[in-house]
Amino acid sequence: MRIKKVRLGGISVPLISIFLGLVVGAIIMLLSGFNPLINYLNLFSGALGTPNAIGEVFRSATPLILTALGFSIANSAGFFNVGLSGQALAGWLASVWFALAFPHLPGFILLPGSIIMGALAGAFWSGIAGFLRAYFGTSEVITTIMLNYISLYGTNAIVKGVLTSSDADSTPLVPIQARLRTPFLEKLTGNSTFHWGIVISFFMVFVIWWLMKKTTLGFEIRSVGMNEDAARYAGMSTKKTIISSMLLSGALAGLGGAMEGLGNFQNIFVNTSLPDIGFDGMSVSLLATGNPIGIIFSALLFGILKIGGLNISISSNTPSEIVNIVIASVIFFVGANYIIQYLISKMKISHKSAKLISNSTKGGHK
């Protein structure tokens, strides 16, 4: 018999996942001799206790929303875009580069121009993988992973060799009119790094929702993702759809990178590893099961854990490694919510069969 998919009104599985993650985190802290209660209090007060903290949470969620949207759009078409990090880095580089290259342009041209350059660079980077997949059937998982490395070291080389004069590790800050951070927002949030990027993120959530539900392109992407044969039967061009979904996915990741370049850091520097926003974006999207509104909430959850986690180390002697384990276990359970669904369905079934067995033994004694 096929186990029927357990439907739990969408929200309860993520909530149970978070709860289980917190429980496991608490056990780890107890075993290591730290007080989980105090640490969790510190986590939440560190994330939500002050305007500054809230500003940081939103800032940290901003690029995650974009990379998560990017992941979900590729995923809808049936592609596993593991290259979000590399695409985001390409977008980060391109946006900063453009802003530094034209410092005399007025803000209303320079800022949108830099953002668009970021999106284009991300799209170009994922487009390579999309093209290879569509025309040569190359696995997008392998190509995007490799493109990640090219992006990382290529970006570093450009930062050191092209964007800085004396082999420095970081570029100067982008011109003021190209920055997403403004004095107004800093004042509002107690000098946090909160920036206008959140507006772009929310706007893109709406755009992607609309694109997927209300346009022919979205219809084609979903059709190809769910049943490529039927999509072909219906006359859809699978090649075109594959490439457009990968381009969109990369553009969103590139936007995420631009948020880091124009908002959070306002420059670009030599990265020792791929930016987290790519891989975290995948988790955010999976947690939200690709639902655009859900992505906002799960990105905020990631922001809370990241920003609040910092506060644990500051206000107690819990080492940051333990904090990271706790955060990772929450993310693990959240990412593994299929396991939670499976366990729930299993529990329901064993409950049912236990009842059946007790009924039948009663019957057997007759």
Add this chain to the structure above:
Amino acid sequence: MKQEQTNHNYAIEMKNLTKKFGNFVANDRISMKIKSGEIHGLLGENGAGKTTLMNMLSGILKPSSGQILVNGKEVHLNSAKDATNLGIGMVHQHFMLVQNFTVLENIMLGIENTSLFGILNRQEAKRKIVNLSKKYGLKLDLNAKIEDVSVGMQQRVEIIKVLYRNADILIFDEPTAVLTPQEVDELLETLKLLASEGKAIILISHKLKELKAVANKTTIIRRGKVIDTVDMKNTSPEVLAEMMVGRKINFQRERKSVKTGKAVLKITNLKVINEQKIVKVHDLNLTIHAGEIVGLAGIDGNGQSELVKALTGLKPIENGKVLINDKDLTGASPRKITHNGVGHIPEDRQRFGLILQMNLVENASLQVYNQPPYSHGLFLEPKAMVKMTKEILSDYDVRYSDLSENVGALSGGNQQKLIIARELSRNPSLLIAVNPTRGLDVGAVEFIHSQILKAREMGNAILLISYELEEVQQLSDRIAVIHDGTIVGQAKNEDLTESEIGLLMAGEKLENKEEVIHAH
């Protein structure tokens, strides 16, 4: 542990079996008795509750109330294993075989006989299987992999599998749905042989002809209730069908005389190769006129799938020409072909015809979503899509509870009706219908046939490809027989007998009918 069998006992008996899913009663106080040596038919429309009933017999579902008696003794089946231990075996419609295991391994799977240290005792198993296959005349190639053997042999593997587990009560779920006419005959012989050996057999089928041929008795169920159990000797197929659907069924397909018009489809010297570069269709010539149904008869795998895919743009054409309404559409894209007035009822409805996880509106719009009024440029017009969906679903009698439900939730018959609604509502000048009624019950078959005939009356050309010869003969004006990738003969329906078609399908030549065969 088997009971001593006495004459008055039934091999298996169901008493007032009831199964409820929430408020829905799938089986309502069903009672059936089957003796050893009897073939007992179970007849019912899709969704009548046959599968639920059989799932209770095979231990997969637990009855809400009622009793199951095996050899006169009440039993409680908690798992499929319990059923196996009691000698109940089921041959499923969709085979449950491991594709890259051999036939022998598949039969042994699950009850591997191991010697000390867990080494597989293949020899003993092999001996037993060879004996069984000799005894029942079920030819098997034990060392072949499942993926390499025919559908007919796969089914024989399934049968041996249950016999190997010492089943005395055998349930066959729509066993002939996937077989060629010859294989059907062989299977029916096997069923009779098994019954003569004292097995009790439950045969679930839609096909009245087959039940009439082998069943001693048949129980008809409708909406979860037993309508009647009848003796097959003195019951006509018409009566059975009426009991099954609850109204009179017309088996005669009335083909009104229609004046045929110009050639709509003209295929010349078509050649198609598959992915392995093997020629699947060659030198194929076929012309279909407006107002004409051409039935393509043939055994599965003789190039029908490749022909259809080539005609509909899903597969490249190696050589030859396809003209539709005098327009050269050789190798055109599926969309271009669709826009030139071709409707396609695909062979595999769930793989090609529908996107099961999408809702009814989206599936109904699949062929037209990119044209006004259903979209303008990039923008979909959901209102127009919903309106059209409502109209065609009611026109074609598709039963659904909600337009936003996934098409996967519909029954097989309603899924097929949705495809037919979508394709025929566009009034295509050429309709390509592949096995349009496979696996459907007589009520749905009657409806779909009448719709195809209606399309013919409206002056459309129809290419009907079916593995069911009966269907081809019922509907076609002209019959073409495909064998080994090419058309080996075609003639007016009236000019070919069933046995002549059968010979052509098997690749034989008709000695005295040379002129008929080459007539176009």
